[in-house]
Amino acid sequence: MEPLGQDEIRASFVNCTRGEAKGVTLPAPPSEIPWDRREFLGWRDPKAPARAYLVLPYGGEVIGLALRAAAPPKSRLRSNICGFCTTTHGLADITLFSARRAGKAGREGNTLGTYACGNLACSQYVRGELKPDVPQPYESLTVEERAGRLEEKLHKFVARVLESR
Numbered sequence: 001m002e003p004l005g006q007d008e009i010r011a012s013f014v015n016c017t018r019g020e021a022k023g024v025t026l027p028a029p030p031s032e033i034p035w036d037r038r039e040f041l042g043w044r045d046p047k048a049p050a051r052a053y054l055v056l057p058y059g060g061e062v063i064g065l066a067l068r069a070a071a072p073p074k075s076r077l078r079s080n081i082c083g084f085c086t087t088t089h090g091l092a093d094i095t096l097f098s099a100r101r102a103g104k105a106g107r108e109g110n111t112l113g114t115y116a117c118g119n120l121a122c123s124q125y126v127r128g129e130l131k132p133d134v135p136q137p138y139e140s141l142t143v144e145e146r147a148g149r150l151e152e153k154l155h156k157f158v159a160r161v162l163e164s165r
């Protein structure tokens with residue numbers, strides 16, 4: 001993705017209040033982010049680990065989503081596959097994230113959830129920069145194809161969050 005500045009990142013959030021967007025703890029300084037190897041910026045708030053953020057280019061705009069990371073459920077009926085990059089994880093490394101929908105639906109308390117890499121490092125898993133702890137099912141896709149699939153799944157998620165904007 002193209003590099004973004006801190007102000008652009010802060011201004012991108014579509015599903016939280018302006019006050020909440022101001023309170024977002026940004027990830028590494030933009031100059032330290034390898035933008036050309038990232039489909040999106042995703043991070044957990046270091047000061048509030050239940051908060052997480054996704055920022056990505058979408059339809060000519062930059063869209064930021066504030067997410068809630070759910071406490072690990074007691075049930076064993078949970079997915080261990082990331083809904084964005086399809087990396088398989090041990091249950092400790094996968095998290096259920098939920099996004100308040102943008103606009104009216106969100107004000108009415110409507111949210112959208114997905115299981116994803118707990119550290120939101122999907123771009124790194126796709127490139128093999130990070131290795132998951134558990135063996136992966138064999139896939140014959142290239143890095144480019146996996147990155148393309150990641151983008152596609154991210155876009156579907158964003159589209160659903162924005163539906164009622």
Ligand SMILES: [Zn+2]
Pocket residue numbers: 082083084085086087116117120121122125
């Ligand atoms: Zn992932």
